Amino acid sequence: MNAEKIDGTYIFDESLSSYGNFFKAGKILVDITTAYQKILIMDTSDAGRIMFLDNDFNVSTIMESFYHEPMAHIPLAMVNQKENILIIGGGDFGVASHVLKHKDVRHLVMCEIDEQVVQVCRRYFPDWAGKAEGDPRFSLVIGDGIEFVKKPGNKAKFDAVIIDSTDPFSSARGLIAESFYADVKASMKPDGVLIQIGADTVIYKKLWLEMIPNIRKHFPFFYPLLVPIPFYVTGAWGLVIAGSEESSIDPARVTGEYINSIGNVKTITPDMVKGWFSLPPYFKEYISGVV
Amino acid sequence: MNAEKIDGTYIFDESLSSYGNFFKAGKILVDITTAYQKILIMDTSDAGRIMFLDNDFNVSTIMESFYHEPMAHIPLAMVNQKENILIIGGGDFGVASHVLKHKDVRHLVMCEIDEQVVQVCRRYFPDWAGKAEGDPRFSLVIGDGIEFVKKPGNKAKFDAVIIDSTDPFSSARGLIAESFYADVKASMKPDGVLIQIGADTVIYKKLWLEMIPNIRKHFPFFYPLLVPIPFYVTGAWGLVIAGSEESSIDPARVTGEYINSIGNVKTITPDMVKGWFSLPPYFKEYISGVV
Numbered sequence: 001m002n003a004e005k006i007d008g009t010y011i012f013d014e015s016l017s018s019y020g021n022f023f024k025a026g027k028i029l030v031d032i033t034t035a036y037q038k039i040l041i042m043d044t045s046d047a048g049r050i051m052f053l054d055n056d057f058n059v060s061t062i063m064e065s066f067y068h069e070p071m072a073h074i075p076l077a078m079v080n081q082k083e084n085i086l087i088i089g090g091g092d093f094g095v096a097s098h099v100l101k102h103k104d105v106r107h108l109v110m111c112e113i114d115e116q117v118v119q120v121c122r123r124y125f126p127d128w129a130g131k132a133e134g135d136p137r138f139s140l141v142i143g144d145g146i147e148f149v150k151k152p153g154n155k156a157k158f159d160a161v162i163i164d165s166t167d168p169f170s171s172a173r174g175l176i177a178e179s180f181y182a183d184v185k186a187s188m189k190p191d192g193v194l195i196q197i198g199a200d201t202v203i204y205k206k207l208w209l210e211m212i213p214n215i216r217k218h219f220p221f222f223y224p225l226l227v228p229i230p231f232y233v234t235g236a237w238g239l240v241i242a243g244s245e246e247s248s249i250d251p252a253r254v255t256g257e258y259i260n261s262i263g264n265v266k267t268i269t270p271d272m273v274k275g276w277f278s279l280p281p282y283f284k285e286y287i288s289g290v291v
Numbered sequence: 292m293n294a295e296k297i298d299g300t301y302i303f304d305e306s307l308s309s310y311g312n313f314f315k316a317g318k319i320l321v322d323i324t325t326a327y328q329k330i331l332i333m334d335t336s337d338a339g340r341i342m343f344l345d346n347d348f349n350v351s352t353i354m355e356s357f358y359h360e361p362m363a364h365i366p367l368a369m370v371n372q373k374e375n376i377l378i379i380g381g382g383d384f385g386v387a388s389h390v391l392k393h394k395d396v397r398h399l400v401m402c403e404i405d406e407q408v409v410q411v412c413r414r415y416f417p418d419w420a421g422k423a424e425g426d427p428r429f430s431l432v433i434g435d436g437i438e439f440v441k442k443p444g445n446k447a448k449f450d451a452v453i454i455d456s457t458d459p460f461s462s463a464r465g466l467i468a469e470s471f472y473a474d475v476k477a478s479m480k481p482d483g484v485l486i487q488i489g490a491d492t493v494i495y496k497k498l499w500l501e502m503i504p505n506i507r508k509h510f511p512f513f514y515p516l517l518v519p520i521p522f523y524v525t526g527a528w529g530l531v532i533a534g535s536e537e538s539s540i541d542p543a544r545v546t547g548e549y550i551n552s553i554g555n556v557k558t559i560t561p562d563m564v565k566g567w568f569s570l571p572p573y574f575k576e577y578i579s580g581v582v
Contacts, residue, residue, distance in 0.1 A: 012313065018314055018315040018317070018335035018336045018337045018338050019312065019313070019314050019315070019335065019337060019338040019522075020312070020313055021310065021311070021312055021313070022303065022310070022311050022312070022313050023309055023310050024309040024310070026309070044309035044310065045309045046309045046310060046494060047309050047310040047494070062493060063493060063525075065573070066527070200521070202353060202354060202521045202522075203337060203338070203521075226519075228517075228519035228526055228527050229526075229527075230491070230493045230494075230525035230526060230527040231310075231493075231525060232526070234354075234521035234522060234526055235519055235520075235521060235523075235525055235526010235527055235528075236357070236519050236520075236521040236526055237526075265572060266571065266572050266573035267571045267572070267573060268571065268572075269566075269569040269570070269571060269572070270569075271565045271566050271568070271569035272566045272569050272571060273566075274562045274565065274566060275560075275562050275563045275564075275565060275566020275567065275569075276566065277562070278560040278561075278562035278563050278566075279560070280557060280558045280559065280560060280563060281556060281557050281558070281560070282356070282557035282558060
């Protein structure tokens with residue numbers, strides 16, 4: 001069952017053979033297939049304006065902060081400088097709009113592979129695109145992030161790399177390859193910090209067994225963060241944060257003062273972040289062979 | 292769309308008009324309508340054995356600990372004695388099986404309204420029923436919890452009351468009525484603790500505005516706990532814990548020693564509990580008018 005429509009109104013977000021989400025489209029705004037993926041944007045009565053990429057739920061206006069805020073504000077609490085920040089993917093401009101709330105970010109580059117994602121998001125999620133593209137610190141590169149981090153001009157450059165891709169267990173597998181992590185590391189300053197979308201910890205948990213060994217070959221300090229993300233299948237989702245310096249990756253760096261300094265943060269408190277870093281026994285046991 | 296089957300194999304868990312979960316039934320084990328509700332139990336290939344009550348996802352073998360463990364172990368950390376514990380609902384025996392892991396629980400009563408739930412769960416979730424009914428400290432009452440807490444013999448009796456019902460925003464509205472909370476309070480010792488399933492904080496958040504004022508009239512100390520529960524719609528779910536003594540309701544009572552003393556707890560750490568007690572700004576603001 002693949003983004004099937006039933007009587008023309010229901011769109012499925014298939015996760016696996018026996019479980020998934022469904023959404024009833026009020027109005028389909030975009031339904032195109034690009035060189036990279038299928039893009040579907042719809043309005044719904046209760047779940048916001050949603051973008052699906054390759055039939056997977058990607059983002060919605062009513063839940064964006066649950067995903068974008070941790071992706072932006074947790075790594076930026078853990079860097080020593082904010083001179084150069086890189087987003088790989090992120091074509092909806094959502095993470096970018098949150099990164100740019102940090103007044104001390106000097107330069108933000110967003111490297112998105114699919115120009116058509118950028119174009120439709122400018123039109124249908126204008127708030128995020130406007131905040132990013134209206135900011136002189138922001139620049140957009142249309143290209144493959146895997147190639148971008150290899151460029152000689154990008155060596156030892158970034159303070160933080162934020163990998164905001166489609167699901168790494170489906171369409172974005174190249175972004176959990178060991179060779180990619182080697183290149184990401186080379187593109188970062190020695191005290192740089194990486195954050196990336198992971199998977200859920202119930203249905204897709206096998207992803208972690210593939211992702212963690214590849215990360216740990218290049219980043220000795222890595223932590224799954226079990227951040228619940230509404231509408232992502234099961235909601236019991238995870239991100240991963242990694243770096244080469246132990247002192248950087250510390251949940252205590254997300255203080256109340258830090259959160260307040262960003263302004264209007266909706267989904268994060270210091271104690272929540274400490275909780276996300278604390279792995280429940282079932283998950284600790286599950287990944288024990290690869291950490 | 293109400294528990295519709297598409298080509299005979301897909302069963303929906305409808306949440307609201309534009310969003311919900313779907314599950315593909317491998318084998319339907321129970322499909323009956325009782326005096327109280329429709330009961331559907333199915334096996335799935337990846338999401339475990341699932342029970343739906345009135346077409347709402349109720350419990351699955353692969354996620355039960357995410358819900359049952361907090362419902363059992365958080366209130367039992369906050370009581371001063373464990374002489375008499377009451378479960379209202381809980382007919383799958385799941386919460387009961389976790390409560391009885393506490394060796395210092397003296398008596399556990401489970402008051403379930405629907406005897407047919409109990410019967411099918413004995414058969415199809417035999418592990419939970421076996422642990423409960425094989426324990427001499429356990430007793431089952433078939434009856435309405437709303438009436439049970441009014442009984443003269445149950446005044447000032449319970450150290451903890453655990454309300455494990457179907458969704459209070461649909462079929463179990465009577466369990467968030469002010470009069471019910473008055474009776475629950477009267478059935479509890481002065482230092483007793485109540486825990487109850489709430490709602491999610493995105494799609495069903497209006498439930499909180501109805502529930503909290505009714506609780507606070509009788510329990511001056513109440514805290515939503517934002518516990519992510521896989522498969523419950525959006526996953527960004529919440530429980531509520533309440534009591535009459537401020538000192539009781541303290542996340543710091545869930546220590547590592549406490550968790551270890553229970554044995555084989557899968558989904559809880561002390562830092563996770565502190566995180567669940569810490570309300571994110573969006574939710575704090577949402578309920579600010581009623582707290």
